[in-house]
Amino acid sequence: MSGRELPGTERRGDDGPVLRKGVGIPASGWFDPRGRALGGFAFAVNRVTGLGLVAYLYLHLAVLSMLLRGESAWSGFLRLATNWLFLSLDVLLIFGILYHGLNGIRVALVGSGVVPDRQKALWWALGVIGTITLAFSALHIYGSR
Amino acid sequence: MATARIRETVRRRSPRVPRSAGEWRIMTLTGLGLLVLLTIHMIANHFVVKSVGGLRDYRQVLAYIANPVIFTIESLFLLFVTVHAMLGLRSVLLDLDAGPRLHRWIDRGLALLGLATLAYGYFLIGTLASRA
Numbered sequence: 544m545s546g547r548e549l550p551g552t553e554r555r556g557d558d559g560p561v562l563r564k565g566v567g568i569p570a571s572g573w574f575d576p577r578g579r580a581l582g583g584f585a586f587a588v589n590r591v592t593g594l595g596l597v598a599y600l601y602l603h604l605a606v607l608s609m610l611l612r613g614e615s616a617w618s619g620f621l622r623l624a625t626n627w628l629f630l631s632l633d634v635l636l637i638f639g640i641l642y643h644g645l646n647g648i649r650v651a652l653v654g655s656g657v658v659p660d661r662q663k664a665l666w667w668a669l670g671v672i673g674t675i676t677l678a679f680s681a682l683h684i685y686g687s688r
Numbered sequence: 689m690a691t692a693r694i695r696e697t698v699r700r701r702s703p704r705v706p707r708s709a710g711e712w713r714i715m716t717l718t719g720l721g722l723l724v725l726l727t728i729h730m731i732a733n734h735f736v737v738k739s740v741g742g743l744r745d746y747r748q749v750l751a752y753i754a755n756p757v758i759f760t761i762e763s764l765f766l767l768f769v770t771v772h773a774m775l776g777l778r779s780v781l782l783d784l785d786a787g788p789r790l791h792r793w794i795d796r797g798l799a800l801l802g803l804a805t806l807a808y809g810y811f812l813i814g815t816l817a818s819r820a
Contacts, residue, residue, distance in 0.1 A: 640730075
């Protein structure tokens with residue numbers, strides 16, 4: 544070996560997590576955000592909310608199918624859907640939509656090269672917008688009772 | 689030159705196929721479209737209705753979906769959300785380092801699921817609009 548190796552060359556064969564800086568995490572283990580940078584944490588939450596929203600898409604279609612069974616079936620669902628627990632799930636849904644949507648804007652802006660070096664600032668700024676919107680939505684939902 | 693050789697080596701070692709630029713573009717465009725359509729959907733559907741949780745009763749839902757503008761918006765929303773969801777699911781599944789054979793099955797399965805979702809969704813929207 545020459546004395547002009549790149550730093551960390553001797554660790555290339557080691558097993559274990561790959562430590563890297565910036566956006567993106569290794570192919571496996573994205574669901575474990577421990578010890579990751581903000582970008583890795585944001586990515587993990589983005590995926591969890593995305594999977595939750597896909598599950599909700601099918602739940603939503605199933606719920607809307609009640610409309611096919613007529614007015615009485617829908618009225619029965621409305622009675623269930625307007626209780627406190629159900630409305631809380633609505634707030635959770637709005638959190639998922641806001642996080643996934645606003646983080647998507649951040650990823651699009653960073654990934655397309657519009658603001659490649661401002662990902663942390665964007666995360667915090669969009670986080671503030673998301674929190675305010677979530678608070679407004681929660682007040683609207685609970686206030687409608 | 690050296691960078692290209694390293695990239696080629698990594699590509700040969702890893703069975704995972706990286707997300708293509710086209711897929712990223714579709715994901716981004718459908719995502720941006722969804723932000724607009726979802727905002728309209730949420731406001732028109734839940735935030736202008738004066739009832740608990742902003743939920744419409746049966747007659748209100750039928751009248752709502754029968755409106756041609758709303759019908760178009762909801763149809764586009766269904767298309768965008770399904771494409772975005774299937775691409776997102778694909779990305780999560782391919783992250784599990786699927787081999788080429790499993791990769792093909794994932795693509796076929798998600799294409800079928802997406803088509804079934806669109807077919808059922810349009811059937812639902814169309815049937816409800818026709819009842820108004």
